Amino acid sequence: xxxxxxxxxxxxxxxxxxxxxxxxxxxxxxxxxxxxxxxxxxxxxxxxxxxxxxxxxxxxxxxxxxxxxxxxxxxxxxxxxxxxxxxxxxxxxxxxxxxxxxxxxxxxxxxxxxxxxxxxxxxxxxxxxxxxxxxxxxxxxxxxxxxxxxxxxxxxxxxxxxxxxxxxxxxxxxxx
Numbered sequence: 001x002x003x004x005x006x007x008x009x010x011x012x013x014x015x016x017x018x019x020x021x022x023x024x025x026x027x028x029x030x031x032x033x034x035x036x037x038x039x040x041x042x043x044x045x046x047x048x049x050x051x052x053x054x055x056x057x058x059x060x061x062x063x064x065x066x067x068x069x070x071x072x073x074x075x076x077x078x079x080x081x082x083x084x085x086x087x088x089x090x091x092x093x094x095x096x097x098x099x100x101x102x103x104x105x106x107x108x109x110x111x112x113x114x115x116x117x118x119x120x121x122x123x124x125x126x127x128x129x130x131x132x133x134x135x136x137x138x139x140x141x142x143x144x145x146x147x148x149x150x151x152x153x154x155x156x157x158x159x160x161x162x163x164x165x166x167x168x169x170x171x172x173x174x175x176x
Contacts (some may be wrong), residue, residue: 001168001169001170001171002167002168002169003039003042003168003169003170004039005030005035005038005039006030006038006039006041006042007030008029008030011029011030011041014044014045015028015041015044016028017044017048018040018041018044018045018047018048018051019033019037019041019047019051021048021051021052021055022037022051022054022055023037034087034173035083035170035171035172035173036083036087036161036165036170039168039170040164053157054157054161057150057153057154057157061150061154062144062146062147062150063143063147063150063151063154065095065096066092066095066096066097067114067115067118068095068150068154069088069091069092069095069097070092070097070101070105070110070115070118070119071118071119071121071122071151071154071155071158072084072088072091072092072154072158073085073088073089073092073097073102073105074105074108074118074119074122074123075122075126075155075158075159075162076088076158076162077105077106078122078123078126079126079159079162079163079166080162080166081161081162081165081166082172083165083170083171083172084158084161084162084165086172089102101115104119105119108120108123114141114142117135117138117139117141118139118151120135120138121135121138121139121151121155122155125152125155125156126155126159131152136148139151
């Protein structure tokens with residue numbers, strides 16, 4: 001672990017303000033915040049700004065939540081981010097993903113044609129850092145321009161999150 005969770009005696013008003021962007025007051029403490037947030041608050045100003053962006057993607061995005069989670073899971077799989085995978089399997093199932101859907105994410109396969117498009121679009125962004133005209137159009141069969149923009153930013157954000165989790169050595173919740 002390169003960046004451990006911030007020690008309890010260092011949680012101050014700056015940490016509270018950073019976490020207030022995402023968490024209710026009762027969770028803004030070392031015992032009730034997740035390992036990711038307890039680690040990120042080593043840099044409260046960065047955490048606060050990052051969470052504003054991430055809160056949009058998780059709670060205010062124009063993407064249907066099930067498809068958002070499908071995309072995030074593909075990012076987690078492709079980046080080999082165990083923490084992100086575990087967290088978003090739970091969140092994905094809460095948004096309607098099935099065990100078969102989740103197993104398919106690991107193979108890059110889906111029974112639903114649009115789910116396949118979403119998985120392929122994630123792969124294309126990770127492989128080429130842009131979407132081809134064909135993929136942009138295929139996403140446009142169900143997504144409007146704002147949804148496609150949210151999709152690209154969601155994939156990019158979760159690549160960043162995966163890099164941070166792995167580089168900092170954020171442990172799964174039960175390991176803390």
